[in-house]
Amino acid sequence: MLSILRSLVQEVNSARDLKEALDIIVSRVQDAMGTEVCSVYLLDPASNRYILMATQGLYKQSVGVVSLAYSEGLVGLVGSREEPINLEDAPSHPRYRYFPETGEERFRSFLGVPIIHHRRVLGVLVVQQRESSRCFDEGEEAFLVTVSAQLAGVIAHSEATGAISGLSLTGEETWDVCFNGVPGAPGVAIGTGVVVYPAADLDAVPEKPAEDLEHELALFRSSVDSVREDIERVANRLASQLRSEEQALFDVYLRMLGDEALPGEVENRIRENVWAQGALKQVVQQYIRHFEMMDDPYLRERAVDIRDLGRRLLSYLQEGEQETLEYPENTVLVSEELTPAMLGEVPKGRLVGLVSMKGSSNSHVAILARAMGVPTVMGLVDTPVNQLNGRELVVDGFEGQIFASPSTDLRAFYQAIYDEENELIRGLEALRDLPCETTDGHRISLLVNTGLMTDVVRSLTHGAEGIGLYRTEVPFMIKERFPSEQEQREYYREQLEAFAPNPVTMRTLDVGGDKALSYFPIEEENPFLGWRGIRVTLDHPEIFLVQVRAMLKASEGLNNLQIMLPMISNISEVEESLHLIYRVYHEVREEGYDIRMPKVGVMVEIPAAIYQIRELAERVDFLSVGSNDLTQYLLAVDRNNPRVAQLYHSYHPAVLQALVRVAQDAHSVGKPVGICGELAGDPGGALLLMAMGYDSLSMNAASLPKVKSVIRSVDREWAIQLLEDVLLLDSPHVIKSCVDLALRNAGFGRYLRPDRSSAAALVEQAAS
Numbered sequence: 029m030l031s032i033l034r035s036l037v038q039e040v041n042s043a044r045d046l047k048e049a050l051d052i053i054v055s056r057v058q059d060a061m062g063t064e065v066c067s068v069y070l071l072d073p074a075s076n077r078y079i080l081m082a083t084q085g086l087y088k089q090s091v092g093v094v095s096l097a098y099s100e101g102l103v104g105l106v107g108s109r110e111e112p113i114n115l116e117d118a119p120s121h122p123r124y125r126y127f128p129e130t131g132e133e134r135f136r137s138f139l140g141v142p143i144i145h146h147r148r149v150l151g152v153l154v155v156q157q158r159e160s161s162r163c164f165d166e167g168e169e170a171f172l173v174t175v176s177a178q179l180a181g182v183i184a185h186s187e188a189t190g191a192i193s194g195l196s197l198t199g200e201e202t203w204d205v206c207f208n209g210v211p212g213a214p215g216v217a218i219g220t221g222v223v224v225y226p227a228a229d230l231d232a233v234p235e236k237p238a239e240d241l242e243h244e245l246a247l248f249r250s251s252v253d254s255v256r257e258d259i260e261r262v263a264n265r266l267a268s269q270l271r272s273e274e275q276a277l278f279d280v281y282l283r284m285l286g287d288e289a290l291p292g293e294v295e296n297r298i299r300e301n302v303w304a305q306g307a308l309k310q311v312v313q314q315y316i317r318h319f320e321m322m323d324d325p326y327l328r329e330r331a332v333d334i335r336d337l338g339r340r341l342l343s344y345l346q347e348g349e350q351e352t353l354e355y356p357e358n359t360v361l362v363s364e365e366l367t368p369a370m371l372g373e374v375p376k377g378r379l380v381g382l383v384s385m386k387g388s389s390n391s392h393v394a395i396l397a398r399a400m401g402v403p404t405v406m407g408l409v410d411t412p413v414n415q416l417n418g419r420e421l422v423v424d425g426f427e428g429q430i431f432a433s434p435s436t437d438l439r440a441f442y443q444a445i446y447d448e449e450n451e452l453i454r455g456l457e458a459l460r461d462l463p464c465e466t467t468d469g470h471r472i473s474l475l476v477n478t479g480l481m482t483d484v485v486r487s488l489t490h491g492a493e494g495i496g497l498y499r500t501e502v503p504f505m506i507k508e509r510f511p512s513e514q515e516q517r518e519y520y521r522e523q524l525e526a527f528a529p530n531p532v533t534m535r536t537l538d539v540g541g542d543k544a545l546s547y548f549p550i551e552e553e554n555p556f557l558g559w560r561g562i563r564v565t566l567d568h569p570e571i572f573l574v575q576v577r578a579m580l581k582a583s584e585g586l587n588n589l590q591i592m593l594p595m596i597s598n599i600s601e602v603e604e605s606l607h608l609i610y611r612v613y614h615e616v617r618e619e620g621y622d623i624r625m626p627k628v629g630v631m632v633e634i635p636a637a638i639y640q641i642r643e644l645a646e647r648v649d650f651l652s653v654g655s656n657d658l659t660q661y662l663l664a665v666d667r668n669n670p671r672v673a674q675l676y677h678s679y680h681p682a683v684l685q686a687l688v689r690v691a692q693d694a695h696s697v698g699k700p701v702g703i704c705g706e707l708a709g710d711p712g713g714a715l716l717l718m719a720m721g722y723d724s725l726s727m728n729a730a731s732l733p734k735v736k737s738v739i740r741s742v743d744r745e746w747a748i749q750l751l752e753d754v755l756l757l758d759s760p761h762v763i764k765s766c767v768d769l770a771l772r773n774a775g776f777g778r779y780l781r782p783d784r785s786s787a788a789a790l791v792e793q794a795a796s
């Protein structure tokens with residue numbers, strides 16, 4: 029069974045479109061189960077009907093013609109019950125529906141299983157048999173359930189690929205094709221998709237027609253020549269070291285590159301008007317599928333060689349290509365997995381939106397996007413990324429959705445939101461120099477989180493009172509080696525100077541988890557519970573000492589430096605770090621630098637720290653809660669995993685209780701406590717944190733004006749009452765609604781996500 033399943037999934041995975049995928053499924057399942065009929069019905073979201081999309085055994089002319097209402101017939105019953113239905117005599121069931129077009133009256137036994145992906149019923153997979161005595165047995169039922177579960181993702185993906193090309197299941201033209209992900213950075217962007225992909229990755233090659241057929245053919249032929257020369261060179265070089273059987277492997281490669289073989293097929297595809305890279309991808313994937321399905325293990329292994337050959341050819345085809353990537357005026361950058369370096373490639377002023385298939389709202393690239401104020405959607409798992417290139421896209425960073433092929437109405441709706449948001453931001457500029465205090469005079473410091481120099485510029489224009497978190501790993505991430513002490517000193521000086529005399533809190537290097545340095549790879553099974561933050565730098569004092577030395581020297585004459593330690597789970601980590609910081613401080617002073625000992629603080633982002641707040645606070649000058657990680661670890665929800673993103677809830681009662689306790693315990697030993705996680709930049713979250721007594725809130729620059737305007741409009745007693753009310757609730761969703769309602773009642777409905785039900789009003793407003 030397993031090997032049937034494996035080859036079925038592989039075959040379906042490399043199908044060119046939904047139709048081919050479904051045809052493969054029905055014919056392979058029919059074969060494997062030895063049944064007379066196998067059919068797939070898919071639920072068409074536009075009509076809310078199940079449409080017969082593929083069949084083996086029913087009349088072929090009924091495909092695309094027969095359809096059932098959402099709860100009609102046995103198919104509707106399987107879909108609405110979301111479980112298999114196995115009947116010996118289907119026509120005697122009260123829900124049986126007869127369609128003469130299918131020729132179905134000949135079949136009596138029926139087994140239908142739902143196809144469900146991420147809780148959504150996509151359709152129903154059905155097998156049928158003529159004899160009434162033949163009831164499908166338990167094993168067959170289990171097999172069909174397994175097939176359906178394995179294929180649901182592939183079907184969802186192919187369905188989306190069809191939709192994005194502008195076709196519904198029934199082949200009609202579609203508009204406003206929506207893909208759901210998770211919000212990465214708020215705001216709306218309308219622009220053109222530019223897909224960036226890692227080099228020499230066949231799977232990531234986008235679909236494109238050949239613009240110049242002859243050019244594509246010539247390009248491909250020259251890449252074949254180059255690969256052939258490479259292989260011959262390597263074979264000659266190794267001739268004396270290899271046995272003749274091993275040498276024969278190179279001959280296999282060269283034979284595969286013979287005109288008759290792979291190159292001939294790729295050229296035929298190019299002639300069908302596919303660009304060279306796309307043609308190569310299609311042919312190589314077909315070969316791989318073919319080899320992987322072979323029974324002989326030796327031949328199965330040859331799939332690896334084909335993949336390797338494909339990669340070599342692709343890298344010649346791509347030579348010089350990434351540099352010539354064109355970024356139009358309103359670029360929406362799209363990638364399987366966005367990296368900070370990719371953002372840096374887009375010319376200044378052209379980047380309007382970001383879309384990443386992987387990651388979630390708490391991934392570091394999303395945090396960077398919020399800092400830059402670029403609307404972002406993350407975790408669009410089933411979206412055919414390669415099809416987004418060159419398309420007009422609407423990015424809704426509030427809801428976490430993107431739309432392809434927007435209709436005029438939808439575009440107008442989003443244009444109106446975009447204009448409103450800009451107007452709101454302009455209105456808030458007046459608040460820049462006003463203090464952040466409630467109507468009854470309670471003051472709280474509003475600080476910013478930075479990483480790049482652009483954040484600093486934005487922060488200053490938004491009236492930040494200092495830096496609450498400078499993520500020093502950001503400049504490390506955009507380099508190709510560890511920055512030298514002098515280079516670090518220059519980065520740090522920029523940040524310190526920009527805000528002097530206000531405090532600048534620099535966190536020591538926090539790599540590991542999802543923050544990788546290309547030149548210092550950390551490969552772990554479970555990186556978020558592994559070698560992260562202070563654990564890495566204490567194991568590598570040479571990195572820690574150089575960094576602290578650069579920070580201290582950079583602070584000379586400014587004396588506004590504060591140092592913060594990430595991922596603290598033990599008192600001993602604090603003591604060791606303090607020991608190293610004091611050592612550097614004395615050494616730097618001995619070198620003649622006139623510096624003051626900076627304040628040192630720890631981040632509270634591991635649950636263990638919540639229970640040792642007093643012990644920690646007694647050893648340092650301040651505490652700062654990293655609510656992003658604290659939420660992740662308290663709720664055991666990976667902050668990057670879109671599958672569980674709906675469980676990552678900053679308003680979870682356990683998170684709120686922990687935050688209350690941290691503030692109380694820190695104050696009980698007289699130490700200030702701030703927060704530098706994303707919750708601080710959420711207007712509702714900021715209100716609750718202010719009520720809990722946090723001394724400072726550090727957030728991305730884009731959020732600062734909104735938070736300030738909310739805090740300046742309320743009195744603290746009101747916020748404390750709101751906090752007391754929500755602490756009595758047990759559901760994160762109810763708490764969120766309660767806080768949203770309070771914000772609405774206080775006149776801040778505009779700061780919440782726009783309500784799609786007001787679409788008509790906005791479109792009208794835009795039209796007028």
Ligand code: PEP
Nearest residue numbers: 633654655656657704705
């Ligand atoms: C946090 O964990 O809340 C935090 C501010 O740190 P980072 O997001 O950089 O891990």
Ligand code: MG
Nearest residue numbers: 633654656657
């Ligand atoms: Mg953290």
